Amino acid sequence: MTTVSKLQINYLDHVVGITEGPQFSWAIDTPFRNCRQKQYQIQIADEPSFASPLFDTGLVESNDSAQVRVPGFTPEEGIKYWARVKVVTEADGQGISTTPFSGSATILGGLKDPDSLKEHFITAETEEDIKLSKGTYLRKAISLKKEVKSAVIFSTAQGVYQLHLDGKKVSCDELAPGWTSYDHRLLYQSYDVTNMLSPGEHVLGVHLGSLWYKGTISFLMIHNFYGDYASLSLRMDVTYTDGSKETFYTDESWKGSYSPVLNSQLYDGEAYDASLEQEGWDNPEFNDDAWRTAKAVPCTSEHIEAQEGSPVALQEIMAPTLAFYTPKGERVIDFGQNMSALPEIRGQGKAGETIVLRCFEVLDKDGNVYTDNLRRAEQRITYTIKDDKPFVYRPYFTFFGFRFIHVESFPGRADLDNFKAYVIHSDMPQTGSFACSNPDLNQLQHNILWxxxxxxxxxxxxCPQRDERLGWTGDAQIFCQTASYNVNTYTFFKKWLKDLALDQTQEGGVPHVVPDVLYKYPFDNWLLNQGTHSATAWADAAIINPWVLYLTFGDTAILETQYESMKGWIDFMKTHAKNNIWNYKLQFGDWVALDAEEGSYFGATPNDLTCTAYYAYSTSLFVKIARILGKEAVAKEYEALYNNIVKTFQETFFNTDGTMTAQTQTAHILALHFNLAPKQFIAKTVENLKQLLAEHDGHLVTGFVGTPYFCHALSSNDCLDEAYALLLKDDFPSWLYQVKKGATTIWEHWDGIKPDGSMWSPDMNSFNHYAYGAIGEWLYRVVAGLNIDENEPGYKHTVIAPRIGGNLTWVEAAYQSVYGEVGIRWERESKSNVITLQATVPANTTATIRLLDGASLVDGDALTFAQRDDILEAEAGSGMYTIRYTLNS
Incomplete structure (x- = not known):
């Protein structure tokens, strides 16, 4: 039977706060091959039974099952909608059939004028609290006289908040409203609370903290970066069954008080005094006569906008695996996994006793607690016990990066059952999986995902642990494609890219970090005093990240939204380039490459070369983007610019004998991967790269710029064996060296822990720093062979082309696209060159299956393979295929 297995709205299972007509996508689940959609029908209702749909498209002749819009549908403010779809398909062995309607997805309409929330901010803080980061409570008692038909809360905070109604949290959100470029925009949340209300007395309660808004932020340790008061703005719309409506706002009729949170900071953790708890503070029966009147405060953001999805939430619970004493006698709890999480503690003691815990990542060479790499981040919990009753506590307004907890103080003996860790991250469903016969590579994939x-x-x-935790553009750019294989990144990156655009300079320069917290205050930093924006490979996130989202989802909307930002960045480089050579103030270059001079963070590849290479690459992407958006005149203009940059690159960085002027691995990698090497010198560039690799006994010495593309540069140029050999190195330096050292996440430095067990400099030594995890893209694209066709993106057409090697006996990977699962498994038969390839192509899509490396077909499973050079290639419709072939080597 054919069914619609997944309906999404704006790539989410449910979407909130939108005021424009959304786009729908769905997956078709069928056992039949070559299943193609012929028609679809979408219904939208304001109740889940669909008894009287508000919108019904009827059967629409179309094979579109992604980026579909319903003409005339615009969500109304505060109205909840249910949507469903059914399709008519044609498939081999089934003919034409009609599916049942899918399960429903929901939409909650947002505010027509979200800036109206700017007029309703209130705080419980006083002037004496401006420099502090206490927790505060706000509450409002309300009375409802009639039966409630629907109720929606729109709320936000300058700071972070947890929303309660009658003693219960309204949602699973954590750290709402999240971190945006607060000067420009603040996000509000939308909550349907209909099922929580009935006629009678109720209380709206909010717990407020400081975090990014007014707490200490960045390694500059700036306080009150965005404002002085943690404050709340809220509107609740109640619609009664008789059709009447009532609206409640935050105002000076609300009451406020301090909470037991004495101090809560991004880096330092949280101090909590349970003796200050006010039981029932968020219930109607509570007496708030002793509370003070809330006061109004201004909004410091230019605009307020809706958060559509991907809130930060508690995702899973981790139990500790080991409790032990270090050689120094320190009590340590080991969770076995480095992570971002909220520790939960439970126990029993006496009133006034204090629990002190410090979260950290690694043990030192001797097995003792190591915290030097946290720099000035305390990552400490201080909990004061209220009475002799059992207690449970989890921090409210911060998070920690850790694997271990150092128990500095605890009543009695701290054991495993006293602790849990609640993993925290943005809500992004996992979309990809990779596994193979090599357990070290499986651990590497695990580390990438974590x-x-x-x-x-x-x-x-x-990084999530030290006194930084900033949105560095370079890390995000380098890792974007790998991230987009593993999880649904669309809403997450869409939100962040909007802040990138808002934080760009008037000239189009792109900050090093987004949100930008480095521009406002003058500082004398040995590194950043040279400039705080527009570094190659960092600022190129403005181009590359939207491009990756377009490829992954096939949606031009992200390109349209970011177009001016992208063009601004290209124009900035053009303005500051000299004779097509781009360089500007501070450049990170091949950051922390091992070919750097002793004591330096800067790799040996010249900035002129790395900058100009990226200038060419980003310009080439912008040309494609302009054409996709129908801007042909712009495309031609920038295509001419691109050609000039490439010509200059080749004339400047290649000698007449074909050697490169910079004899570094990264220089050759960029020339090959960005297609910048002159055609007549490609073979020589490849041979020189192999020689540079051999000079280091097959090891990389690359940094942030060269590493992501190293294996690609090799495997794309007939050096598959060398690429696999590089991947599978497990001594220093290599990806698997970290695995052998017991890493559970990716390190910032190849030698974060050196072979002798000593540490790299504590100045910059994160053990949870995902950039080098960009190798994950190569695992999916090359090892498994799962490739996007940029001419039909979003996996509308997939190129399946695994590269067999590395002594792997099997590999399997899958990706949950907007159309359904694309799956690959290949297996080498024991002691032979026979490969069995299983490929899954989702309904309403097609694929090209390529058998590479001199393959000879044994069984094509009814597909017609054609020979092209040393490649066998077949076009496949949807379905599951099992293909057997032999390799000539």
């Missing part, structure tokens, strides 16, 4: 989870906490941070 590095992603740890650092995608509302913004793509560099």
């Amino acid at each position: 590095g992603l989870k740890s650092n995608f906490v509302d913004v793509p941070t560099d």
Whole structure:
């Protein structure tokens, strides 16, 4: 039977806060091959039974099952909608059939004028609290006289908040409203609370903290970066069954008080005094006579906008695996996994006793607690016990990057059952999976995924533990494609890219971090005093990240939204280039490459070369984007620019004998991967890269710029064996060296822990820093062979082309596209060159299946393979295929 197995709205299972007509996508589940959609029908209703749909497209002749819009449908403010779809398909062995309607997805209409929330901010803080980061409570008692038909809350905070109604949290959101470029925009959340209300007395309660808004932020340790008061703005719309409506706002009729949170900071953790708890503070029966009147405060953001999805939430619960004493006698709890999480503690003691815990990542050479790499981040919990009753506590307004907890103080003996860890990250369903016969590579994939989870906490941070945790553009750009294989990144990156555009300079320069917290205050930093924006490979996130989202989802909307930002960045480079050579103030270059001079963070590849290479690459992508958007005149203009940059690159960085002027691995990698090497010198460039690799006994010495593309540069140029050999190195330096050292996430440095067990400099030594995890893209694209066709993106047409090697006996990978699962498994038969390839192509899509490396067909499973050079190639409709072939080597 054929069914619609997944309906999404704007790539989410449910979407909130939207005021424009959304787009729908769905997957078709069928056992039949060559299943093609012929028609679809979408219904939208304001109740889940669809008894009287508000919109019904009827059967529409179309094979579109992604980016579909319903003409005339615009969500009304505060109205909840249910949507469903059915399709008519044609498939081999089935003919034409009609599916049942799918399950429903929901939409909650957002505010028509979200800026109206700017007029309703209130705080419980006083002037004395401006420099502090206490927790505060706000509450409002309300009375409802009639039966409630629907109720919706629109709320936001300058700071972070948890929303309660009658003693219960309204949602699973954490750290709402998230971190945006607050000067420009603040996000509001939309909550349907219909099922929580009835006639009678109720209380709206909010717990407020400081975090990014007014707490200490960035390695500059700036306080009150965006404002002085943690404050709340809320509107609740109640519609009664008789058709009447009532609206409640935050105003000075609300009451406020301090909470037991004495101090809560991004880097330092949280101090909580349970003796200050006010039981029932968020219930109607509570007496708030002693509370003070809330006061109004201004909104410091230019605009307020809706958060559509991907809120930060508690994702899974981890139990500790080991409790032990270090050689120094320190009590340590080991969770076995480095992560971003909230520790939960439970126990029993006496009133006034204090629990002190410090979260950290690694043990030192001797097995003792190591915290030097946290720099000034305390990552400490201080909990004061209220009485002799059992307690449970989890921090409210911060998060921690850790694997271990150092128990500095605890009543009695701290054991495993006293602790849990609640993993925290943005809500992004996992879309990809990779596994193979090599357990070390499986651990590497695990580390890549956990590095992603740890650092995608509302913004793509560099690390989750030290006094930084900033949205570094370079890390996000380098890792974007790998991230997009593994999880649904659309809403997450769409939100962050909008802030990138807002934070660009008037000339189009792109900050090093987004949201940009480095521009406002003058500082004397040995590194950043040279400039705080527009570094190659970092700023190129403005181009590359939207392009990756377009390829992954096939949606031009992200290109349209970011178009001016992208063009601004290209124009900035053009303005500051000299004779097509781009360089500008501070450049990170091949950051932390091992070919750097002793004590330096800067790799040996000249900035002129790395900058100009990226200038060419981003310009080439912008040309494609302009054409996709129908801007042919712009495309031609920038195509001419691109050709001039390439010509200059070749004339400047290649000698007349075909050697490169920079004899570094990264220089050759960029020339090959970005198609910048002159055709007549490609073979020589490849041979020189192999020689540079051999000079280091097959090891890489690349940094942030060269590493992501190293294996691609090799495998795309008939050096598959060398690429696999590089991947599978397990001594220093290599990806698997970290695995052998017990890593559970990706490290910032190849030698974060050196072979002798000593540490790299504590100045910059994160053990949860995902950039080098960009090798994950090569695992999916080359090892498994799962490739996007940029001419039919979003997996409308997939290119399946696995590269067999590395002594792997089997590999399997899958990706949950907007059309359904694309799956690949290949297996080498024992002691032979016979490969069995299983390929899954989703309904309403097609694929090209390529058998590479001199393959000879044994069984094509009814597909017609044609020979092209040393490639066998077949076109396949949807379905599952099992193909057997032999390799000539």
